Amino acid sequence: MQNINTLIYAPWIIPVIPENQILENHCLAIHQGRIVDCLPRVQAEVRYRDAHLIELTQHALIPGLVNAHTHSPMSLLRGLADDLPLMEWLEGHIWPAESKWVSETFVRDGALLAIAEMLRGGITCFNDMYFFPEIVAQVATEVGMRAVIGMIVIDFPSRWAKTPEDYIRKGLELNDQYRDHPLIKTAFAPHAPYTVSDEPLKQVAILAKELNVPVHMHLHETTEEVNRSLAQYGVRPLERLQRLELLSSQLLAVHMTQLTDREIQTLATSGTHVIHCPESNLKLASGFCPVAKLSQAGVNIALGTDGAASNNDLDMFVEMRLAALLAKALAGDASAIPAKQALRMATLNGAKALGLEQEIGSLEIGKVADIVAVDLGELETQPLYEPTSQLVYTVGRDRVSDVWIAGQQVLKKRQFTTLDESLILSQTQAWAERIRETRKSI
Ligand SMILES: CSC[C@H]1O[C@@H](n2cnc3c(O)ncnc32)[C@H](O)[C@@H]1O
Ligand SMILES: [Zn+2]
Numbered sequence: 001m002q003n004i005n006t007l008i009y010a011p012w013i014i015p016v017i018p019e020n021q022i023l024e025n026h027c028l029a030i031h032q033g034r035i036v037d038c039l040p041r042v043q044a045e046v047r048y049r050d051a052h053l054i055e056l057t058q059h060a061l062i063p064g065l066v067n068a069h070t071h072s073p074m075s076l077l078r079g080l081a082d083d084l085p086l087m088e089w090l091e092g093h094i095w096p097a098e099s100k101w102v103s104e105t106f107v108r109d110g111a112l113l114a115i116a117e118m119l120r121g122g123i124t125c126f127n128d129m130y131f132f133p134e135i136v137a138q139v140a141t142e143v144g145m146r147a148v149i150g151m152i153v154i155d156f157p158s159r160w161a162k163t164p165e166d167y168i169r170k171g172l173e174l175n176d177q178y179r180d181h182p183l184i185k186t187a188f189a190p191h192a193p194y195t196v197s198d199e200p201l202k203q204v205a206i207l208a209k210e211l212n213v214p215v216h217m218h219l220h221e222t223t224e225e226v227n228r229s230l231a232q233y234g235v236r237p238l239e240r241l242q243r244l245e246l247l248s249s250q251l252l253a254v255h256m257t258q259l260t261d262r263e264i265q266t267l268a269t270s271g272t273h274v275i276h277c278p279e280s281n282l283k284l285a286s287g288f289c290p291v292a293k294l295s296q297a298g299v300n301i302a303l304g305t306d307g308a309a310s311n312n313d314l315d316m317f318v319e320m321r322l323a324a325l326l327a328k329a330l331a332g333d334a335s336a337i338p339a340k341q342a343l344r345m346a347t348l349n350g351a352k353a354l355g356l357e358q359e360i361g362s363l364e365i366g367k368v369a370d371i372v373a374v375d376l377g378e379l380e381t382q383p384l385y386e387p388t389s390q391l392v393y394t395v396g397r398d399r400v401s402d403v404w405i406a407g408q409q410v411l412k413k414r415q416f417t418t419l420d421e422s423l424i425l426s427q428t429q430a431w432a433e434r435i436r437e438t439r440k441s442i
Pocket of ligand 2: 306
C-alpha cells in the first residue's frame with residue numbers, strides 16, 4: 001500500500017492525453033498537489049486504502065480549463081457599453097471609463113470577481129493583460145488560482161506607468177518577484193499593433209527571448225487594425241511583427257480574424273499560437289477566425305474569453321461550443337473542430353501556448369492536480385452516450401461542481417473554499433453604484 005492524500009472517483013475521466021480515451025469508473029490519486037496515479041476504482045481502493053476518498057457518482061473529471069486571454073479586472077465594466085464595434089467601444093467608452101476608474105482597488109475588486117466567476121466555471125488558469133498586474137497576481141495567489149500575468153506595454157500613460165520604458169521596467173520587477181512561483185508566471189503583454197510603437201516592441205522581442213517568457217498580444221482583431229497598419233507602416237500588422245522578430249513559438253496572437261492563406265502559413269512555420277475568442281469576436285463584430293484552416297496548417301489554437309466588458313461573461317464552456325460551431329459554419333464542414341478538439345483547445349492547447357504543457361492541460365500522472373468535476377447526471381444531460389459531446393454541446397458552466405488547483409480544493413459542491421462570495425457581491429455592488437452615478441451625470 002502506498003501513502004497518498006486523496007483519491008477522486010468519478011464514472012468518467014477524460015484525460016485529454018492520451019487522446020480519444022475515456023476512463024470509466026477510475027480514480028485519480030493525488031499526492032502533494034500532483035496526480036500520482038490513475039487506475040480502476042477497485043484497484044485504487046486496495047492500493048490506497050488510507051487515502052481520503054472523494055466519491056463523485058455522476059460526474060466527469062476533466063483537466064482545468066485554461067482561459068488563454070482575458071482582462072480580469074474588466075469584470076467591473078461588464079455591460080457598460082454594448083453593441084458597438086471594437087474601436088468605438090474602446091476609444092469612446094472603455095478607455096474613458098478606465099482612465100476615470102482604474103486604480104489598485106478597482107483592479108483588486110475586479111480581479112476577485114473575475115476569479116470567482118472563472119473558478120465556478122471550471123477555469124483553473126487564466127492569462128491576464130491589465131493595469132496593476134501585481135495586484136492581479138496577488139489576488140490570484142491569495143485565492144489559490146493559477147495565472148499568467150501580463151507585463152503590459154502600451155504607448156499611452158496610465159495610472160500604473162507613464163512611458164513604454166516605465167511599463168517594461170515595472171513588468172521586469174514583477175517577473176523578478178514571481179520567479180519560481182508555483183501558481184504565477186509572467187508574460188510580456190504589448191497591447192496591440194496600433195498602441196505600441198516599434199522601439200518598445202523591439203525591446204519586448206529581445207527580453208522575451210532572454211527571459212524565455214511568452215508574448216501575449218491582440219493581433220489582426222479587425223479590418224480597421226489592418227488598415228491603420230497599412231496606412232502607418234505600409235505593411236499588415238503580422239508582417240510588421242515578423243520584421244520586428246516577434247513571430248515565434250513564444251507569441252500568443254489573440255483574435256486573428258483577418259488572415260490570408262499566406263499569413264496562415266507564416267503562423268504555422270513560425271510556431272505562433274493563435275488565441276481564439278469567438279464570443280468577443282462575434283459581439284464586437286470583429287470577424288471570424290479561420291480555425292479549421294489554421295488547424296489543418298498545424299497551428300496551435302487555444303481559447304480565451306477576452307474581458308467581461310466585451311463578452312460579457314468569462315465562460316469557457318460557451319467558448320468551446322462557439323469555437324466548434326463557428327468552425328463548422330465557416331468551413332462549410334460539419335466535421336470541422338469536433339467536440340474532442342474543442343475540449344483540447346480549452347485545456348492542453350492553452351497550456352501549450354503558455355509554455356505550461358509539462359505541468360497542466362491534461363490529467364496525466366506527474367502533472368499538477370488542476371481538475372474539474374462536471375455533473376452529467378441531471379435530465380438536461382440525459383441520455384448520455386458520449387461525455388465529451390455532452391461537455392461541449394450540452395452542459396453549461398453551472399454544472400461544474402468541484403474544482404482543484406494544484407491539489408487544493410477551491411470549489412466544493414459549488415461553494416468557494418478560499419473566497420467570501422458575499423463580500424465579493426457587496427464590493428461589486430458598491431462599484432456599480434459609483435460607476436452608475438457618474439454615467440448619469442455625463
Ligand atoms: C493594456 S491593459 C489591456 C487593455 O486592453 C483593452 N481591451 C480589452 N479588450 C480588448 C480587445 O478586445 N481589443 C483590444 N483591446 C482590448 C482594455 O480595455 C485595456 O485598456
Ligand atoms: Zn482582449
